[in-house]
Amino acid sequence: MVTKKYIWVNGNIISSDTPVIPANNRSFLYGDGLFETIHAFGTQGRNLNLHLSRLKRGMGVLNIETPNFLDESMLSNEITRLLNKNRIFSSARVRLTVYRNDGGRYIPLNNSAGIIIEAEPLEIKMYELNSKGYTIEIYQDIKKNVNLLSSIKSCNSLHYVLAGIYQKNSNVNDCLLLNEYDRIVEAISSNVFIVKGDNIYTPASSEGCIPGIMREVIIKVSPTLGLKVNNHVAIPVQELFECDEIFLTNAITGIRWVVAFRQQRYFNKISKLLTKAINQYTFKDQFDIGSSG
Numbered sequence: 001m002v003t004k005k006y007i008w009v010n011g012n013i014i015s016s017d018t019p020v021i022p023a024n025n026r027s028f029l030y031g032d033g034l035f036e037t038i039h040a041f042g043t044q045g046r047n048l049n050l051h052l053s054r055l056k057r058g059m060g061v062l063n064i065e066t067p068n069f070l071d072e073s074m075l076s077n078e079i080t081r082l083l084n085k086n087r088i089f090s091s092a093r094v095r096l097t098v099y100r101n102d103g104g105r106y107i108p109l110n111n112s113a114g115i116i117i118e119a120e121p122l123e124i125k126m127y128e129l130n131s132k133g134y135t136i137e138i139y140q141d142i143k144k145n146v147n148l149l150s151s152i153k154s155c156n157s158l159h160y161v162l163a164g165i166y167q168k169n170s171n172v173n174d175c176l177l178l179n180e181y182d183r184i185v186e187a188i189s190s191n192v193f194i195v196k197g198d199n200i201y202t203p204a205s206s207e208g209c210i211p212g213i214m215r216e217v218i219i220k221v222s223p224t225l226g227l228k229v230n231n232h233v234a235i236p237v238q239e240l241f242e243c244d245e246i247f248l249t250n251a252i253t254g255i256r257w258v259v260a261f262r263q264q265r266y267f268n269k270i271s272k273l274l275t276k277a278i279n280q281y282t283f284k285d286q287f288d289i290g291s292s293g
Helices: 026-030 048-061 072-085 158-170 213-225 237-241 269-282 284-292
Strands: 006-009 012-015 033-041 091-100 113-121 134-144 174-179 183-187 191-196 199-203 228-233 245-250 254-261
Touching: 006 072, 012 072, 026 091, 033 048, 033 072, 048 072, 048 091, 048 213, 072 091, 072 113, 134 158, 134 183, 158 174, 183 191, 183 199, 183 237, 191 213, 199 213, 213 228, 213 245, 213 254, 213 269, 245 269, 254 269, 269 284
Parallel strands: 134 174, 134 254, 199 228
Antiparallel strands: 006 012, 006 113, 033 091, 091 113, 174 183, 191 199, 191 245, 245 254
């Protein structure tokens, strides 16, 4: 029996098979929107303050008006309501999409926002480090330009789609993207970190990467482990041949350690340490429950 699924559309929870996007939707026509992908657990969206802050910054860049009701409390309550309706009580992927409402062509008739929230269950419980290391390659066909739009999780994701096709055809687990200066900027759906000794490096936001939520969490928790993160650097491709570890991060999967880039091989010591720390940061209530018994 197929379980009925529900989505949240501008305040209403409706069946997911209900048509909600008209042909003149601006996100469909022009990619005129942006989104957040949120990890939920126990019907609670996690790191919502970080997600909402990034979302509002992006809406400001795109001149999409932020609805007065869109705050952390409202978002938390509505995500919980949607997860309960879908009977998803463990880990879930929640996608929140904001689009500029219909009207106009390249010149919008208004800047008001529409919002859709979707949810689907995840197989993982909290964050689990991959047992088998990733293999990676570099996608070089298209370089990411460094500009005001670089930091936005835009509904126009063609660069990442084409990189994903290249990754699939290359028979690797992920690909690193380069910016217009031929420096490493990020992976297809993750930020990238390299490790040298006890020092961790990740491309600066000025290099064109999306400022990921898990990237921010890694920067916050690393000092508690005696590790230093330098997030104001440019990383040339040559660094991949000179580092001890590489790992990829995003809000859904946490950390994915890399075992190989071409003939180069890597360890996962720091990835293991950080996986425990990001779980304690993101799912603090679960650890509090465990320690109280």
